[in-house]
Structure formats: C-alpha cells, structure tokens
Amino acid sequence: MKNYELVLHRVEGDLAAGRLRIGGRLPGERALAEQLGISRPSVREAVRVLEAMGVVRTATGSGPEAGAVIVAEPVSPLTAVLRLHLATNHLPMGDVVQTRLLLESWSAREAAGRELAANELKVAEELLDRMDNTGLSPEEFHLLDAEFHVALAGLAGNVLIAAVMTSLRSAIHEYVLAAVPNLPDWEATAVGLRAEHREILVAIRGGEAERAGELVAAHIRGFYRAAQL
C-alpha cells in the first residue's frame, strides 16, 4: 500500500467512527506525518486527494478557518470527474442528457408528490422572476436556468440526486452555451423556456406529478432538439 493511502484510510476510518466530524479539523500535516510514520509530502498528496473529493477544505494561516477543515461537499468532485471524463470523449454527451432527463423528470414527479413549504418554492419562483428580465445575455439566462433546474431537483429532497444534478449542469454548462448560436431565434426560445418553467412550477405546486414529470422531460428534450445537440 502506498503511503498516502494510509492517510486516506485513516481519515475514512475516523469519519466512520465519528472521531472526525463536519467542521472538525485534520491534524496538521506535520503531525499527521509523524503519527503515521511517513513524510509530509506523502501526507500532502493524501490531503490533496481529500480536497479533490470534497472532504476537506484547506486554508493557510491560523484560527478556526485555517488548516484542513472537514466539509461535506460532494458536488465539486462529481463535477470535476464529469468534466474530466467528458474531456476524454469516453463519456458521450447523449448519455449525460439522458441522465438529466431521467433525474429531472423524476425530481419533478417526486416534488409534486411532496408537501412543500412555501419558502421551498419561493427560491425557484424568484429565479423565474429574474429570468423575465429581457436584457439578459444567453449566458446569464442559462446560469439562472441551471439554478432553477437544480432547485427543482432539490425539491425532491434527495441530496444525492440533487448533487448529481448540480454536477451535471456545471459540467455541461459550456457545452450548452456553445450550442446557443445553433438556435434559430434566441429571443423566441427564451420566451418559450420561460413559459415552460412557469407551467412546470404550476404542475408541481398543484401536485400533478405525472404532468410535472412530462413537462420537464418535454422541456429538456425540446431545448436539445432546438439547439441540435
């Protein structure tokens, strides 16, 4: 076993046993090295991996914010993995879109079937209000659009699916933007998207699960067809 893996196993064990908790801190790199009988560079490689996995956040200096703080941030690593594997061209964009379709339509159905607090829907509504601004550039619009879709996924109450959705949107963001010029008429498309978003929200609020799911699926499929992706 490589030395840096010692650190990974140690940390995973400490997490599982409750010796390390969110907000807690890893021992310093020098201390960890001494405890495990390895060198600081090996410890550093492990901390890098943990950072890439979204388990710790490192910062220099002193005080409670400094050092390697335990966090729970599954979104950034998922995004990074997706981005890198999209770059290798061994992860077809079609599969990503299909996954979006599945996760988002499920989320909409699930959200429609839940009792939602008023403020849960409020976030999504405010995003839609901001998207009504006709002065938005395609990039600004798309960022809000992504936030809206991610918010919908969050309404289903499944943190894993919400995290995957967030990562998917981040990973394909630039691909989608690059396809905007393919649209015959961006402004007309935006008008259509706005209306579809409102319909989706109405269906969710009304508890129409099947309709909400179908609207979301049609919404996504329609955009990708129009953008020829």
Add this chain to the structure above:
Amino acid sequence: MKNYELVLHRVEGDLAAGRLRIGGRLPGERALAEQLGISRPSVREAVRVLEAMGVVRTATGSGPEAGAVIVAEPVSPLTAVLRLHLATNHLPMGDVVQTRLLLESWSAREAAGRELAANELKVAEELLDRMDNTGLSPEEFHLLDAEFHVALAGLAGNVLIAAVMTSLRSAIHEYVLAAVPNLPDWEATAVGLRAEHREILVAIRGGEAERAGELVAAHIRGFYRAAQL
C-alpha cells in the same frame, strides 16, 4: 491559482484538444515540472488527484505500461466519493437506496425496449446460474447479486448511469452485508431473490418494459424492507 492546479488545467485542456488520448502517457513528472516552471512535488500532487479521479493510472518502471497512462475509469472515483461522503453521515442511506431504485428500474425499462444481442444477456444469465449454487455464503451471493444488477444497468447502454450504479453498489456493499443478520431466514430470502432475478430477465428479454421496471423496483424494495434498512 495553486501550482498543482496548473497541471490539472493543462491536462484537461490537452484532453479536450485531443493532444492527450486514452492510452497515451503524461510527460514524466520531472519534465512536466520543468515545462510548467513548478516543482516536482507540486506536479505529484496533481497527478495524485488525476489518479483519484480515474484519469490516469501510474506505475513504476519503464516500458509502455509504466508512467502515468491516460485511462477512462469513472467508476473508482465515484465510488470513493460516495464512500467518503457516506462516512460523513451527510449522505443518507435512504437517498442512496432511492437513487438505486430510480436508476435500476429505468435501466430495466430501457433494456427491455432495446434490441439486445444474445451475448449481452448471456453475461447476466451466467451470473444467475452461478447464484443457483446453494453453497454460497451471503457475501459471495451478494457479490454476484451486485454484478447482476450492474450488468442490468449496463444493458440500458448509458455509460454514465452504469458507472453510477456500479459505484453505488460498491459503496453500499458492506452496509448491505451488515444487514444480512437482520433477515429472518437467509436461505428463504436467497430463493426468493433468485426467482425474482429470473423473472426480471424474462421480462427484459420479452420486451416488457413496464413490467421489467416494476419487477426491479419491487425486488429492491422487498430486500431493503426485509433487511430493515
């Protein structure tokens, strides 16, 4: 920007531009350090991250297998991320099970709707044959079970969903095993699971998409209920 991030961006750019391909190799750590004007330890930290992300595989020695070879292995990083975040207890097991339910029932429906080559189903059938061996321990049985479910997910033809499924199964493997003692009668449960597997495969082969999806969902829900997870 931290120095090791220079390497990550460099590699991602080279992948996207086609300068790096699967099977290709990264420049040596010393060469990379010199090209980017940074030190070897910084390069090593980046290579570690890439390795953790499943983008490269490193090996010592010389020859075509040595060095940092570009691979496309999204499963191991996804598994690692899930494992670590399950360990933090900020990723509820219920959400993982729900995700399994969604992805697997979708895969079954999708697989039933596709034209499957004979050898695609053969792998799954052979797994079922091996599971008929009544001398299997719960652990051996469960490993074959996981392989069978992953094979089903693969039949849908979506590499992303198949990868996520594989990771989910790996990440929850030990949790499921730990729950086996909760079962009132392991042997009886195994008999039931075997029969359900056969039914699922029949439905897929027969193109009964809806039935295949429902059977899978019932199969998973039934097990988790019996194991009180």
Add this chain to the structure above:
DNA sequence: CCTACCCTGTGGTCCGACCACACAGCTACA
C-alpha cells in the same frame, strides 16, 4: 544465437528549508 548483466528512465519517498498567510497576544504609545 542466446543468456545474463547493467544502464536508464520511471514513479515512490524522504529530508530540510523557506515563504505567505492569518490570528493571538503583547507592547508601546496616546
């Protein structure tokens, strides 16, 4: 022609050092 050796290049590991940073506590001044 074949075998055994050595050379070379790879990652794996370590040491020791210095830097930048941020907070905490002390000190000197008003």
Add this chain to the structure above:
DNA sequence: TGTAGCTGTGTGGTCGGACCACAGGGTAGG
C-alpha cells in the same frame, strides 16, 4: 486606561535535492 501596531507562532504552499525500487532494453559475454 485604551487602543493601535507589532511580533510570535502555527498553518499550508513551494521548492531543491537526494535516494530507492522497479521494469524494460541494450549490450557484452558465453
């Protein structure tokens, strides 16, 4: 006495250099 500023200390960030183990390929010897 209060406060502003300085300094100490511990953190991660980076570096250069060194040595090791490993695996393949070239070469010298049989």
